[in-house]
Amino acid sequence: MNFASDNVVGASAPVMQALMQANAGAMAAYGADEITRRVKARFSEIFERDVAVFLVTTGTAANALALSSAVPPWGLCVCHREAHVIDDECGAPEFFMHGAKLIGLPGIAAKLDVPTVKSYLQGLPKSVKQMPPKALSISQATECGTVYARDEIAALAAVCREHGMALHMDGARFVNALVSLGCTPAEMTWKQGVDILSFGATKNGCLMAEAIVVFRPELAEALDYRSKRAGQIISKGRLIAAQLEGYFADDHWLANARHANRMAGLLAEGLKQLPGVRLAWPVEANEVFPIIPKAMSEALRTAGVLFMGWTEASLPEGEAIAPDEALVRLVTSFMTPEEDVGRLIEIARGAVARQAAE
Known part of the structure; x- marks a missing residue:
């Protein structure tokens, strides 16, 4: 993914x-x-x-x-x-x-x-x-x-x-x-x-x-x-x-962008429901910037999810990344399957459950 x-x-x-x-x-x-x-x-x-x-x-x-x-x-x-x-x-x-x-x-x-x-x-x-x-x-x-x-x-x-x-x-x-x-x-x-x-x-x-x-x-x-x-x-x-x-x-160009944006919206909504996750900025196009526990970031990478870490330079006033957190960027495209979005959310949910059980 x-x-x-x-x-x-x-x-x-x-x-x-x-x-x-x-x-x-x-x-x-x-x-x-x-x-x-x-x-x-x-x-x-x-x-x-x-x-x-x-x-x-x-x-x-x-x-x-x-x-x-x-x-x-x-x-x-x-x-x-x-x-x-x-x-x-x-x-x-x-x-x-x-x-x-x-x-x-x-x-x-x-x-x-x-x-x-x-x-x-x-x-x-x-x-x-x-x-x-x-x-x-x-x-x-x-x-x-x-x-x-x-x-x-x-x-x-x-x-x-x-x-x-x-x-x-x-x-x-x-x-x-x-x-x-x-x-x-x-x-x-x-x-x-x-x-x-x-x-x-x-x-x-x-x-x-x-x-x-x-x-x-x-x-x-x-x-x-x-x-x-x-x-x-x-x-x-x-x-x-x-x-x-x-x-x-x-x-065709409009349909492609609508799909990419919709996938980003679904991804953001799914991640927001998880404990310890918040969005750095509103999701207004096809990029999602969640602040997540580092354990979740590691679980996603271990599962083969590819994404980028991101800079904190433009965070809203009063927002900060804690030592056990990571700010990451997730980008959807015109080809992103909805199944991949669901799978990423499930991996993240599993990481939350494991951390709660420890």
């Missing part, structure tokens, strides 16, 4: 079928094919307006290139201190921004709030010695599995406008957040002030397919060249586009 990540499973059947169909015969190279054209038009339909779309193979490429279009080499990008862009990209955003910096701010549940961002921005010296803030990056869903509500996004966008900054959304789990909020893609992005989006699909059913979606036209001007220099203009580009065509067909 693998709850380590939603990256551990392969591609979904509709995505693979679309990929196999696109594999037949010859088509124009470097994204000049009909499938890529259709997929880019589909993005405009999904977001209810004309958007510029750049297809890439990884989330790291999407984030790094998106931020490079918004932040000049002398600029700052503000994000949460646990954001993927600052904590898990091996410096790729700074590399592609050619010397610009990422600044990480604190926030409960890996979310930024307006007072924290405003306080930081207002405290920056207005001098040529200080790199000016040029972008704010938020993760949707966050690294703690929480989701920014629409009014929270709009409030942060207003701060960006006040300070002349672009708002970037890292949407590695974009659709998990989307179905959690029950809104449209437009309502979660540009209608709230998002300027550029890293649209994730690999975690939710694609083999390797992500996209940069640009809502502010001037941010798209150099992205073709930036993508080429980054090795992201793929000669057989139709095979990236085909994955997304299969992904979007018949709302």
